[in-house]
Amino acid sequence: MLKKLSLSFVALIIFNTPIYAETFDYKLEPKKVSENVWCFLGVLEGPSKTNAGAMVNSCYVKTSDSFVLIDSGPSYQYASQAYEAMSKIAKLPVHTVITTHEHDDHWLGNSFYKEKFNAKIVGPKTINEHYKDGDKTRMFNLLPANAIKDTKIIKVDITPDKTLNMTIGGEDFEMIPIGEKAHTDEDFFIYMPKRKVLFAGDLAMNGRITSNRHGSLLGQLKAIKMMKSKDYEVFVPGHGLNTSKTGMDDAEQYFTLLYERILKALEDEVDTDEITSVITMDEFKDRAMFKALNARNVSEAFTEIEFSED
Numbered sequence: 001m002l003k004k005l006s007l008s009f010v011a012l013i014i015f016n017t018p019i020y021a022e023t024f025d026y027k028l029e030p031k032k033v034s035e036n037v038w039c040f041l042g043v044l045e046g047p048s049k050t051n052a053g054a055m056v057n058s059c060y061v062k063t064s065d066s067f068v069l070i071d072s073g074p075s076y077q078y079a080s081q082a083y084e085a086m087s088k089i090a091k092l093p094v095h096t097v098i099t100t101h102e103h104d105d106h107w108l109g110n111s112f113y114k115e116k117f118n119a120k121i122v123g124p125k126t127i128n129e130h131y132k133d134g135d136k137t138r139m140f141n142l143l144p145a146n147a148i149k150d151t152k153i154i155k156v157d158i159t160p161d162k163t164l165n166m167t168i169g170g171e172d173f174e175m176i177p178i179g180e181k182a183h184t185d186e187d188f189f190i191y192m193p194k195r196k197v198l199f200a201g202d203l204a205m206n207g208r209i210t211s212n213r214h215g216s217l218l219g220q221l222k223a224i225k226m227m228k229s230k231d232y233e234v235f236v237p238g239h240g241l242n243t244s245k246t247g248m249d250d251a252e253q254y255f256t257l258l259y260e261r262i263l264k265a266l267e268d269e270v271d272t273d274e275i276t277s278v279i280t281m282d283e284f285k286d287r288a289m290f291k292a293l294n295a296r297n298v299s300e301a302f303t304e305i306e307f308s309e310d
């Protein structure tokens with residue numbers, strides 16, 4: 001009896017072992033946001049075992065001879081499944097992957113495009129400076145094993161330090177650096193002048209609260225001003241579902257109000273430990289992730305402005 005029991009126990013362990021688990025199915029569906037432009041739009045949550053990092057936006061631009069990627073997503077498997085879905089729209093290789101910033105939910109898919117197409121990776125030098133092969137970054141720790149498997153950290157090939165203009169298969173791209181710390185130490189947005197499409201990376205999110213934990217309020221305000229100076233009809237945030245002309249409104253209002261309120265609080269000599277009860281940003285209460293992220297954004301931005309004032 002005992003022998004029987006332990007045998008079935010062994011069998012139970014074997015059949016539940018992750019090695020036998022199938023690859024995570026991201027169920028990715030491209031959404032056409034403009035002529036020749038499709039995006040996979042992520043859910044309005046933080047990365048988790050359930051969403052496997054599909055909480056980020058990753059976009060494909062179809063050109064005459066290849067696809068150009070704007071952010072490749074959180075894992076090799078995500079990228080592989082995104083490519084499979086796009087192959088039903090056009091059978092084209094991926095020669096160029098543009099990465100907006102160093103947060104790994106935006107670029108761990110690069111390893112798929114490098115392996116399959118030897119694609120050229122264009123992005124911030126901060127990826128090469130802060131990450132190396134074998135590092136267990138945020139996605140490696142948060143994603144299920146059957147989603148993160150085969151993912152590798154690979155280097156960025158081209159790291160522009162000023163605006164990079166590219167024409168690829170008849171499509172024009174401007175890759176524009178902010179030039180100071182904004183969402184991270186080094187951020188780019190991508191503008192397609194002929195199509196009037198702007199990809200903001202995480203310089204703007206909508207429908208959810210931004211995470212400014214590696215960022216700067218002043219840098220964000222500068223980035224918003226720079227993006228606003230472009231004539232766009234389609235605005236793709238790094239996270240968020242609104243890709244229309246109003247796609248930047250959430251971010252612009254949030255950072256502008258936050259800045260005004262911090263200046264007022266400094267004038268009123270509000271203490272650091274009181275700041276999150278004085279500046280509550282109630283207008284944004286209904287946005288996803290408000291509870292998780294807002295108070296920290298407020299207190300860190302307050303400290304930043306307090307010490308930047310002369």
Ligand SMILES: [Zn+2]
Pocket residue numbers: 101103183202
């Ligand atoms: Zn980010």
